[in-house]
Amino acid sequence: MKMITLGPTTRQVSAVALGVMRMNALTAEQATTILKTAVDQGINYIDTADIYGGGQSSTLLGTAIKQSHLARDQFYLQSKGGIVPGKRYDFSKEHLIASVDAELQRLGVDYLDTLLLHRPDALMDPAEVAAAFDDLQATGKVRYFGVSNFNPQQVDLLQAAVSQKLIINQLQFGLMHTGAIDFGFHTNMQDERSINHDGGIIEYSRLHQMTIQAWSPYQYGTFAGIFLDNPKFPELNAALQTLADTYNTTKGAIATAWILRHPAHFQVILGTMNPTHLTENAAGTEVTLSRQDWYDLYLAAGHDLP
Template identity: 40%
Template structure:
């Protein structure tokens, strides 16, 4: 079974996506974005396009809306760009306003105006994909279906997805939706490898500590739902920016990544991403950097995923786990 959900659906063939959370400046509502922030966004998009990235990931909360606003300025400055790229954004998180706490909201009353705000900030008439941003314990699938149907019929959203959801939550939601869920976005990387551990710890005591939904990887492959990995570069821990209190496993894995990169005459970023992309689920990393040099450093990831051997993949996994296979 070959997993190519977004390609099969004619949505996108971009093997990498650019996460735009780092655009727009600060998360302070009082600060506005500047011409420098727009220039930064233009340079990030230019770097991404230069290595074949045509998919861009947003959320209405990223830098309290400014990430979408500066991206909208990029689109305004390059009118032909919109039809060359795929844009997805997310709704459903309400940030704290100082009185009420941060919370989730999948109500129709929240979703519909949130999408209007996204479209206004981006300066576009439609989103290619809209994701629900984390699970809302109070979600009512029939109400979400009403909102999605209205958005689809109005032409404002073409496809729908979710983030950080389990098989049960996706089934619960999909039962009411007229259109298929096409994406589930999850934190996955060499650092956050519990998505692998959950599978190999079946019938093992070590599995009691796993924090990844059982069967999620298999479920999404069977349902042809695109797995998107957020945080795939692990904040640079294995590609030049180690954490201050890095574990022995992290230090050893960074050295191993660099060794393989040197042997393959490529970059550490390409190896880190290739490890994810080697998986048969055809994982699509959403790289979070907006640094043009680091974006370009990812350009060899697809080729490296094809070159990576089973032995290299497992060697990296065992190193990252800091423990042998059970």
């Protein structure tokens, strides 16, 4: 398993992480199997959130951790908070602390390695978030902090108030979700592809030593479905298969390797609850694509270059 350094820390973590958003659909036995599969592949990073499955995903993850007899220092555990069911957001100190307390209880652990603010809250008071972070760190409940789906200005606003370095930004990224890099190719061009929708968040993250975690790496749209083996994307799947044959691996592994080839040192969140798919996709950490491979896939996905 390829390892990366997490943000500005010295922590070495797996280049892919197990995401458990869909774990609530599993039995306890199935949840334990997928966790053991991840560990067998060298994955030592687990990503959850307080809202996944209404909390049931974290509860099942906690059961799986216990049944797998994993020592707490064998894995890196991350959760996210700040989204309230019903499409509302709440970064108040009271809510964030209550969210962490509930997650720790569901997971059956004493602390989170990292807490991410799940999605921007327009009513965020940075000073109040800072107070929450200080409390969570002082009580030993959270060791590191980060964000998810934030643009550079939102990160700057929060970072100016909090004493802890924000070390992660979790963003959707993959072959069919490339907006964060598309605009860079079209700088100084007179077309809509030159529009910078995300504020240069990838460049910002590299400059500020923030690890970018890629969520839903095989999705097209937001939650429309996956592009792997999807007849809507024949050219992309043909290109993936060609490279899979070249590297003696699978299309899923190549799609993973495409993200990891970027010099930003992404960490890819693997959300499949299928042990076979998890094993196949994680194998992408062992593949290093050439520059030509990377650009061939970018073009096969339907993106354009000037």
